[in-house]
Amino acid sequence: VKSAKKDYSFSNRGKTLEDELDESNAYYLANGIAVIHKKPVPVQIVKVDYPSRSAAVIREAYFKTPSTTDYNGIYHGHHIDFDAKETGISSSFPLKNIHEHQVEHMRSVTDQGGTAFLIVKFTETERYFIVPFDLVDRAWKRMKEGGRKSIPVAELEEDAVEFHAGFRPRLDYLGAIAKLGIS
Amino acid sequence: VKSAKKDYSFSNRGKTLEDELDESNAYYLANGIAVIHKKPVPVQIVKVDYPSRSAAVIREAYFKTPSTTDYNGIYHGHHIDFDAKETGISSSFPLKNIHEHQVEHMRSVTDQGGTAFLIVKFTETERYFIVPFDLVDRAWKRMKEGGRKSIPVAELEEDAVEFHAGFRPRLDYLGAIAKLGIS
Ligand SMILES: [Mg+2]
Ligand SMILES: [Mg+2]
Numbered sequence: 001v002k003s004a005k006k007d008y009s010f011s012n013r014g015k016t017l018e019d020e021l022d023e024s025n026a027y028y029l030a031n032g033i034a035v036i037h038k039k040p041v042p043v044q045i046v047k048v049d050y051p052s053r054s055a056a057v058i059r060e061a062y063f064k065t066p067s068t069t070d071y072n073g074i075y076h077g078h079h080i081d082f083d084a085k086e087t088g089i090s091s092s093f094p095l096k097n098i099h100e101h102q103v104e105h106m107r108s109v110t111d112q113g114g115t116a117f118l119i120v121k122f123t124e125t126e127r128y129f130i131v132p133f134d135l136v137d138r139a140w141k142r143m144k145e146g147g148r149k150s151i152p153v154a155e156l157e158e159d160a161v162e163f164h165a166g167f168r169p170r171l172d173y174l175g176a177i178a179k180l181g182i183s
Numbered sequence: 184v185k186s187a188k189k190d191y192s193f194s195n196r197g198k199t200l201e202d203e204l205d206e207s208n209a210y211y212l213a214n215g216i217a218v219i220h221k222k223p224v225p226v227q228i229v230k231v232d233y234p235s236r237s238a239a240v241i242r243e244a245y246f247k248t249p250s251t252t253d254y255n256g257i258y259h260g261h262h263i264d265f266d267a268k269e270t271g272i273s274s275s276f277p278l279k280n281i282h283e284h285q286v287e288h289m290r291s292v293t294d295q296g297g298t299a300f301l302i303v304k305f306t307e308t309e310r311y312f313i314v315p316f317d318l319v320d321r322a323w324k325r326m327k328e329g330g331r332k333s334i335p336v337a338e339l340e341e342d343a344v345e346f347h348a349g350f351r352p353r354l355d356y357l358g359a360i361a362k363l364g365i366s
Contacts, residue, residue, distance in 0.1 A: 035291045037251055040225035043241060058226060061241035068220055072255065074262040077296030081257075108218045113260030 017086045017121040021071065024169035028075075034174055036073030036080060042066055068105045069116070075174050078182050079114035081106065090124045092150035093131070095143050103140050106133045115182055119173055120156070127153075129160040130176050200269045200304040204254065207352035211258075217357055219256030219263060225249055251288045252299070258357055261365050262297035264289065273307045275333035276314070278326055286323050289316045298365055302356055303339070310336075312343040313359050 018038065028034040047060035069083035085097045098118070106116035116133040131151070139151045156162070163176035201221065211217040230243035252266035268280045281301070289299035299316040314334070322334045339345070346359035 029291065032291075032294065035288070035295050035297070040223040040247075041228070042223035043226055043228075043244070045224070045226075055245055058244035058246070059242060061226070061244060062238055063241070064223075074264075074292060074295040074297045077262070079257040079260070079262040105218070108212065108215075109257060111215065112218050112257040114218070114257045 017084045017119065018070075020165070020170045021084055021119070021173075024171045024173065025071075025073075027169035028174065034073060034075035034080070036071055036075065038071050039066075039068070065099065065101075067101055069102055075182070079109070079112075080174075080177075081109045081114050081116045082119055084119045084121070086121045086123055088123050089150075090122055090153070092148075092152045093120050093122075093129075093156065094150045095139060096149065098136070098140075103136065106136065109133075115177065115180065117177065117180070119171075120160075122153070126165070128163050128165065128171065128173075129156045130163065130173060130180070131156065131160045132180050135159050200267045200302065201253075203348070203353045204267055204302070204356075207354045207356065208254075208256075210352035211357065217256060217258035217263070219254055219258065221254050222249075222251070248282065248284075250284055252285055258365070262292070262295070263357075263360075264292045264297055264299045265302055267302045267304075269304045269306055271306050272333075273305055273336070275335045276303050276305075276312075276339065277333045278322060279332065281319070281323075286319065289319065292316075298360065298363065300360065300363070302354075303343075305336070309348070311346050311348065311354065311356075312339045313346065313356060313363070314339065314343045315363050318342050 022038060025034075025036045025038070028036060042064040043061045044064050045058055045061045047058070049057045049059050051057065069081055071084065072079070072081040074080065083098070083102060085093070087093055087097065109116040110133050118131040118136060120129045120131055121127070135151070135155075139155075143149050161176050161179045163171070163173060165171055205221060208217075208219045208221070211219060225247040226241075226244045227247050228241055228244045230241070232240045232242050234240065252264055254267065255262070255264040257263065266281070266285060268276070270276055270280065292299040293316050301314040301319060303312045303314055304310070318334070318338075322338075326332050344359050344362045346354070346356060349355055
């Protein structure tokens, strides 16, 4: 039905990639498919008030740089670890969206036998890619050697796994990573 | 050397279990043994100030109840998930230290093939136990059926894995969980 389709598509406008992933992870959990959670935002707490008879209030705190990726968990016995990145640029994924320590974290996870990747959403074109760690690492090294500071979409089309938004789950990214050798 | 031993032991007094685990996880990471991190404390952020030329300041935030355990990661390809609990009581571990949703989280992880457990430290006697999820689950069900609200130390001695503090790493809890069938 056209109107229903329109409504559905409308209802998803403005959703961030993180909202879409939270929804999808809730679906995976409720259906016994995987246990994957977003980590809380790391904050440095400096001052807390303890009013009598009510909850403690944090009155001074600062955002800290995350030392790892934002999501991890377990899927069919496999350790899964990833970060979610949105970009408004349509032709390439700028590497300034990742931090050195995130790359190092993904490397450590890979070395231990886990599956590490990025999920990249191009908000203008509504395209989603799973970017396996080896591609992230290759692009990162290339940049450090003076090469380009982004991964072109053409390279993602070649070596990453594209997937599409659906209904339940909203983003079946675990179905997509089967193509990385996980099932 | 007696005095060195004394100093060493003194330097560890007052360390919380979480400090000891952070130290141990840093050792595991630096030595390529495992990648295990503590999750940030979850807070609900209500108000943030953005002073010009300086970092954003969180001015109102509240502590949220964690929906999962505090630690997870990967060890030799295995997904590891646990919470750390200290108690000043010496004869048993009171189950009021765990939340229902933590038990359910540990169950989901176990169902997916991960290794879930508690690390319990008895601060008075300086005893440490790895309490596998099946023992937690048994005690939890017993409590819900009207039974005792704690796990006696005698039951831990029987069915949990005791381990001892050392030097590097401070707490070799991953060495201890080999006894749970992980290696
Ligand atoms: Mg992120
Ligand atoms: Mg805890």
